[in-house]
Amino acid sequence: MTRDQVANPVGVTGGTTAPRQEHEELPTTPLTPAQAFDALYAFCAPALVRQTFLLTGRRELARESVERAFQLAWQRWPEVAVDRDPAGWVRIMAYEYALSPWHRFRPRHHRPEAPVTDPSARALMAVLLKLPPSQRRTLLLYDGVGLDLPETAAETEASTPATAYRLMNARATIAARLPDLADPSDLHDRLTLLASTERLRAAQPPAVRTGSERRARYWTRAAIAFTVALIGTTALTLRTAPTHYEPPVPPGAEIQGVPPRVGRGPLSEAETKLREKLRESAAKGPERLVPLGR
Template sequence: MTQRKQRTQQRSRQAQQAHQSPPRAAACPAPEQHPAENSERWERKEKREKREKREKRERKETRERGRERRAAAAAEARAKRRRRPEPTAAPSPVAASAPPGSDRAGAAFDALYTRHAVTLIRQVYLLTGRPRFAREAVEWAFRLAWQRWPEVAVDPDPAGWVRVAAYDYALSPWHRLRPGHRVPERPAREAPETPPDRPDDRALLNALLRLPAPYRRALVLHDGVGLGLYEMAAEVEASTPAAAGRLTHARTWVALRRPELELYELPPVRQGEILHTRFTQLAVAQRVTPTAPRTVRADSERGTRRVTRGAFGVTGLLAAVTGLVLIIAPDGYTPPPEVPVATLPTTVPDADATPGEWAGHDGGPRPGGPGSPEEAVVQNLPPGARLTPEFR
């Protein structure tokens, strides 16, 4: 009986423990229901982690390279500052007046002039129709470029800088005041430039020269030089619609004046191609002999010295004139001498005077006549006195 009771109590305790604690199956992790989705999620996580590590490594390498470049640049700058200049020979008078680094600057200028001078002369010839004047404009632009070489050397397009200066000089309206500028140029013996030989080339050049200067410049830049519409608008300092209008007007003018080109019914792109070919043939036909680049540089330096001397001379002349005026001028203000003023007389003519002596023909008083009050005033004036308005 006692054993049965013990077994019953033991079973009841086991039942209570089994009811309170979860089964073993619940303690184990549940099996995965979608293994494919779980694997894709782990793959994406691994890829993301790898990408983040790669980007972090690249950023670190970029920072290290930047630090190395900065350190190398600083070391090079310190080495340049510490480096002593090597002894050189005594410079010539022209080199002494040239800007610092004139050897390399002169070489760069000569290369620019040699490469673009002939092309620019031919382009300016299309604008003006004058070979010698075109060469003068281009040489003037290159002389100005040598005077401002530090500015031109760092320009993104040095040839464009010179082209703008040459075009502005060639199309300046002040050249109309030059004697003989309206008369066509005669071919010089020493200059090989000649006008176009073919009649169609001469007719095309005449039609181009009859255009106003802004339209002519836009047409030469776009269809002759080959600049795009936006570049051409920026160079002529106009808006893009305005530049496009000038170009369209110029093409229409040439198409109407030269019908053999058959431009009127063609699309704009084809018109530009035909005009580019004709302008190139017209420009290449000119045999150009530019001046040597060293001569251009020497003329530029000579002109700079001449302008500087003239400025100093004018300043000295103004200083001399100012000093002379200060020496000659009196020290103080001298008032003018006082002049006595005429006053009314205290006495009047006698009443016994005959009317004919101071009266008019109508019996009235005659101003200024003999015996009149005015006559008495004039007779009683002191020497050097002036009359007041009422006695004039």
């Protein structure tokens, strides 16, 4: 990834890289991966945080989504660096994370968010957050970021007619509640103004790279520990498992005609005398072996 590719990434604002003049010299020294990542982050992250805030209405979630997207980009940097639109790649990851339904189970998601100070911007934000997530994302990409309809459809993984339908419904909902924004150009200007009025700061690029590497090490160790535990469990199972088939013991069946077993009763008088006599006799000695004479 060269310096020109980082300076004007395609897809950030819908524009393309400006054509080169013939007398300009091409750079000969390529950027290192860390320098290219930092340049892409510095160029895209501030605007992407503001876009994600319009998408979610939550400032901390917007910063977290962008940071997580760039952490994934750093983990897959060989893939992202050669992508035709690295900024679009990061934007897709940030939007997907921000719109994840799992955030509703987080305690922080239930805390009230500080409203926007401007009353008109607050009204627009309220209407945006009432739109379905698919319509909100389509509207933001088309009327906010400035992508065309096929690019918006490709990024939202929908067909072009479905994307157009979502866009028209979103515009109709906003026009019904805010008639002064019925014109798409006015809506674009108001979205840009709403995003620019919020002071949202992104983390520094080295901190994002360090966090990405830390998460990668954590998940690598977790995968190794899980693999070791799985191997140990499999070995223990193979060692303790039976080597042949043992049929189950059938339940007992009652036999008819056999008298029930009863316990012995009390000793008779003769048996009691015999027991006392045996107890008084010596337990060992010749008198136990030689019979007594008569």
